Amino acid sequence: MIFNPRVKVVEKNQLLPDMVHLKFEGENLASRAVPANFVQIKVARGLDPIFRRPMSIHYADGKTFEMVFRTVGKGTQILSKAEPGKEFDCIGPLGNSFRLPENNEKAVMVAGGVGFPPLYFFSRFLIEKHNFPKDNIIFLFGMKTVAEKPMAGDVLSLGIPVEFSTDDGSYGFHGFVTDLFEAHFAKNMRQEKIRIYSCGPNPMMKRLSQIALSFKLPCQLSLEGAMPCGVGTCLGCAVKKRGENDYYRVCQDGPVFNAEEVEL
Amino acid sequence: MSIANLSIEICGIKFRNPILTASGTFGYGEEFDKIIDLSKLGGIVTKSITKHPRPGHPPPRTHETSAGMLNAIGLANVGVDRFIEEKIPFLKTLDTRIIVNVAGFSMEEYTYTVERLNDTDGIDMLEINISCPNVGADGLEFSSSAKRAHELTSELKKISRHPLMIKLSPNVTSIAEIAKAAEEGGADCLSLINTLVGMGVNHYTFKPILTNITGGLSGPAIKPVALAKIWQVYNAVNIPLVGIGGIMDHLDVAEFMIVGASLVQFGTANFVNPDCTVKAAEGLVDYLKQVDISDISELIGKMGGTYEIQGKNFPACQGT
Ligand SMILES: Cc1cc2nc3c(=O)[nH]c(=O)nc-3n(C[C@H](O)[C@H](O)[C@H](O)COP(=O)(O)OP(=O)(O)OC[C@H]3O[C@@H](n4cnc5c(N)ncnc54)[C@H](O)[C@@H]3O)c2cc1C
Ligand SMILES: Cc1cc2nc3c(=O)[nH]c(=O)nc-3n(C[C@H](O)[C@H](O)[C@H](O)COP(=O)(O)O)c2cc1C
Ligand code: FES
Numbered sequence: 001m002i003f004n005p006r007v008k009v010v011e012k013n014q015l016l017p018d019m020v021h022l023k024f025e026g027e028n029l030a031s032r033a034v035p036a037n038f039v040q041i042k043v044a045r046g047l048d049p050i051f052r053r054p055m056s057i058h059y060a061d062g063k064t065f066e067m068v069f070r071t072v073g074k075g076t077q078i079l080s081k082a083e084p085g086k087e088f089d090c091i092g093p094l095g096n097s098f099r100l101p102e103n104n105e106k107a108v109m110v111a112g113g114v115g116f117p118p119l120y121f122f123s124r125f126l127i128e129k130h131n132f133p134k135d136n137i138i139f140l141f142g143m144k145t146v147a148e149k150p151m152a153g154d155v156l157s158l159g160i161p162v163e164f165s166t167d168d169g170s171y172g173f174h175g176f177v178t179d180l181f182e183a184h185f186a187k188n189m190r191q192e193k194i195r196i197y198s199c200g201p202n203p204m205m206k207r208l209s210q211i212a213l214s215f216k217l218p219c220q221l222s223l224e225g226a227m228p229c230g231v232g233t234c235l236g237c238a239v240k241k242r243g244e245n246d247y248y249r250v251c252q253d254g255p256v257f258n259a260e261e262v263e264l
Numbered sequence: 265m266s267i268a269n270l271s272i273e274i275c276g277i278k279f280r281n282p283i284l285t286a287s288g289t290f291g292y293g294e295e296f297d298k299i300i301d302l303s304k305l306g307g308i309v310t311k312s313i314t315k316h317p318r319p320g321h322p323p324p325r326t327h328e329t330s331a332g333m334l335n336a337i338g339l340a341n342v343g344v345d346r347f348i349e350e351k352i353p354f355l356k357t358l359d360t361r362i363i364v365n366v367a368g369f370s371m372e373e374y375t376y377t378v379e380r381l382n383d384t385d386g387i388d389m390l391e392i393n394i395s396c397p398n399v400g401a402d403g404l405e406f407s408s409s410a411k412r413a414h415e416l417t418s419e420l421k422k423i424s425r426h427p428l429m430i431k432l433s434p435n436v437t438s439i440a441e442i443a444k445a446a447e448e449g450g451a452d453c454l455s456l457i458n459t460l461v462g463m464g465v466n467h468y469t470f471k472p473i474l475t476n477i478t479g480g481l482s483g484p485a486i487k488p489v490a491l492a493k494i495w496q497v498y499n500a501v502n503i504p505l506v507g508i509g510g511i512m513d514h515l516d517v518a519e520f521m522i523v524g525a526s527l528v529q530f531g532t533a534n535f536v537n538p539d540c541t542v543k544a545a546e547g548l549v550d551y552l553k554q555v556d557i558s559d560i561s562e563l564i565g566k567m568g569g570t571y572e573i574q575g576k577n578f579p580a581c582q583g584t
Binding site for chain 2: 002003042047048049050051052091225226228229231232233234235236237238239240245246247252
């Protein structure tokens with residue numbers, strides 16, 4: 001059952017002035033969630049806003065699940081005011097998951113800003129559930145500026161190699177995370193050895209898929225976009241099928257797609 | 265008092281309860297089968313199907329608005345051939361009424377699809393979405409004039425083995441006139457309303473929000489408009505009506521029936537709460553107990569028509 005009418009906030013951390021981490025109690029949801037799954041959370045009781053908001057699951061441990069989000073508009077603003085004890089109506093877990101890397105492959109996570117939650121969950125999942133060697137994961141984390149570094153706390157605590165890029169050069173590599181990937185990794189890695197996993201703003205994932213396709217590297221993208229229903233029936237979350245005059249539904253056919261399947 | 269009777273019969277077809285799902289908001293039933301018990305519904309109306317498959321419009325296709333949404337999906341659908349091959353076998357297994365919504369961009373496209381569906385079992389009724397431009401002729405929508413609506417209805421009535429529900433557009437000067445034309449053309453029942461034309465614009469980029477520029481407004485925002493249109497049509501025709509527009513719960517269902525609907529369809533509400541239809545069916549039982557009604561059909565048109573309400577027919581200006 002995907003209905004979870006009463007998931008309760010049990011912990012809240014303000015990671016940045018505009019970024020919140022929430023932990024919820026909700027066993028039914030938490031026990032079934034896998035990386036890249038998302039929930040549709042109803043932030044307002046009334047009609048303002050009317051639709052639920054899609055949020056990736058940042059981590060789930062069987063009894064609790066977490067999300068990390070940036071405040072960008074009305075819905076996330078309401079959600080950011082939630083304090084422990086507050087209950088929400090959540091649908092989920094929804095969506096597909098990432099394909100596991102082969103044994104001899106390195107998993108390269110390419111995260112753009114608040115796109116990191118599914119990649120954090122996946123990294124932790126690989127380490128804890130699949131005994132994947134920590135050194136075989138590389139986490140590339142793109143941020144606007146050094147002040148955003150607190151959002152990377154959970155990722156840093158995994159004990160895997162993490163490399164940062166900032167748009168303004170205030171920390172780590174100066175440039176976009178896709179530039180970091182291209183400059184330092186794409187060229188040096190033999191194609192059969194790496195598998196890319198990414199989540200972030202669409203322009204970033206578009207650029208990353210161009211790079212991955214040109215180097216013939218396997219690359220999976222967890223896509224975002226407005227989702228009125230989240231269950232596959234409104235056809236609002238369309239993403240173009242590459243080379244075809246047709247569309248996938250991000251919520252039902254994804255959110256994870258191979259880079260060669262979609263045209264961003 | 266024992267549990268009230270929720271079943272309704274129209275056009276010789278018995279529905280378990282008055283609750284149907286609206287076309288375009290429930291796919292072909294498959295997704296929701298995993299989420300709710302479809303046998304609790306009066307029926308399912310499937311996404312509009314056309315002669316040829318349609319990919320739909322490029323995104324963005326939807327936009328959230330105050331108490332509603334705009335959509336310009338572009339009638340994305342698998343086409344009638346794949347519908348019959350891939351979707352009907354599943355729909356047939358369901359213990360609920362199946363209403364197949366048909367759209368077209370010329371008279372020929374509608375007749376082709378309706379004829380193809382004649383040979384198909386497992387369909388209880390066809391809903392005809394007439395809010396489509398007649399690309400083959402003058403490009404105006406079939407729903408936009410009484411003459412066109414009459415022509416289309418009578419053509420389809422000649423060939424269809426299934427009862428016809430004609431779905432009316434609110435984007436017309438007089439919906440009652442179009443309703444009468446469809447009735448005269450042989451419509452077995454009417455459903456209303458389809459979405460209202462609307463649009464959104466981005467005040468920073470100066471660009472339209474939807475790729476298609478305009479879209480259809482739906483959701484609770486349009487409920488008062490829908491109620492008024494149903495009441496107007498109820499006063500104009502003698503065939504059963506199916507109410508649509510912003511219905512969210514069992515009390516909305518009751519209101520639509522009170523102004524004249526025999527059945528109702530839930531659309532946008534499915535996106536907000538996927539179990540809204542099942543909850544509404546449950547809620548109706550309690551509601552009927554509260555108002556001391558034992559058979560839900562007693563609600564249909566209970567408010568009364570023009571004459572009963574106004575006492576006498578005095579002229580009035582709209583809105584005041
Ligand atoms: C599968 C999925 C997983 C997601 N996971 C996360 C997550 O883990 N953390 C997180 O912070 N956000 C995530 N998002 C994005 C999040 O859903 C949006 O930020 C949120 O819906 C915005 O709601 P709002 O009411 O605050 O903003 P609105 O008022 O709806 O919009 C404010 C601004 O944000 C833009 N916007 C709205 N929705 C989206 C969207 N879905 N994607 C990109 N831009 C959008 C609008 O164009 C507008 O400029 C995810 C989206 C999807 C589809
Ligand atoms: C995303 C979406 C897609 C729709 N697609 C169709 C369609 O294919 N055919 C049709 O006749 N109506 C379609 N409609 C209109 C609905 O069936 C319904 O008439 C309208 O949304 C009003 O009801 P509501 O306010 O309950 O949503 C669609 C509505 C929405 C929101
Ligand atoms: S959000 Fe409705 S189909 Fe994906």
